[in-house]
Amino acid sequence: MDITPFIRRRRRVLNEIGSEGVAVLFAAPEQRRSNDTEFSFRQDSYFHYLTGFGEPQSVLLLDGATQKSILFCRDKDELGEIWNGFRYGPEAACEVFGFDEAYSNSEWLHHLSQAMLNKKSLYALWGLYPERDREVMGKWHAVQQSAGRRIQANTYAPDNLADLAAVLDPMRLIKDEYETALLKKAGEISALAHIRAMQKTRAGISELQIEAEILHEFMRHGARFPSYNSIIAGGKNACCLHYVDNKDILRDGDLLLIDAGAEYGLYAGDITRTFPVNGKFNAAQKEVYEIVLAANEAAIAAVKPNADWGDIHLIALKILVQGLIDCKLLRGTVDGNIESQAYQRFYMHGLGHWVGLDVHDVGKRWHNGKPLLLQPGMCSTVEPGLYIAAADDIPEAFRNIGIRIEDNVLVTADGCENYTVAAPKSVADIEAVMRG
């Protein structure tokens, strides 16, 4: 593993918190699944971003005064490793991951209390892990009290509990080259899985079988886990935005909406494709599909540096609303329906979100009440959709059509790069893949 990006990021944080700051952050907690069985461990995204170190029960301390990065991790343990696998131990972790110092994780609170002395600001990801907050706050109170008793000696403790996310989120928003390579690969693997799903789908099999095909393709390419629970939604299930039961039988004449993405090197892919179970769109399905596709393509074409995300949202929204009017699902004008928000009956989510270490990645989308202008290195989904639940006032042919088309795009110097372009999305391409 190339550790240079992690070292560079730690240096940048140390520089930002300055000589009067100290920062502490934690590995993700392990999660019990049942009795003595645990969920697979997934490192905390912030902790990974600054360390690349994948072990649980670890702590990172960044001391602005000494400009040192200090890791606390599990000790080597011969018997523990026979049962549960390799662990680095402080000495090897320090060497391999390029920390300035590393110690047993039993020592972190003691080092934190020392590092807090004569600092103005204590940075942490407050609220992320409340139990850790309590430990840090307990030590902070203790240090404040003992520093108070030593006022003569000019000893003081931080009086500013600062938000480390305010330092890290803007960094994570602009992806470096190391990250874009992983995001690209996550997008490519995710696209292969959607192609496989199109090839394997037929009436009479279950949504769960298609989920198995998706996971098979992810794993085959080195992505052990999906970046979120896969949505495999046939027919009316597509009108439930977060349908993850994946238990129904796929039916001839229905559409299948699949929202599934691979996590590769901890970076997320997030693709949605919608296609007919029997391989051929009917007239009403095609009509709605072409509207959503036009919105997806127009929005992606507008992604470039200094573009205003609010404008891109509006480009897609106008296409969707005009389409709904053309289908006679809405009455009146485009502007009137946008003003009244009547379209929200059929389109009730945003156009996209940042994607990175988290599938819904950190970073502001708005700044001072205005949408952020896109900058190279930002990576976003573009995912318009239309969801027409069955109701008495909906013509039969449109009932239970749920369509979303979602891609992952990186803002580049002169436009954008679509990492998920390999997943077919034109009617002709989808029908060809399903025939083939």
Ligand code: GLY
């Ligand atoms: N898969 C979650 C989303 O599209 O936001």
Ligand code: MN
């Ligand atoms: Mn998605």
Ligand code: MN
């Ligand atoms: Mn998404």
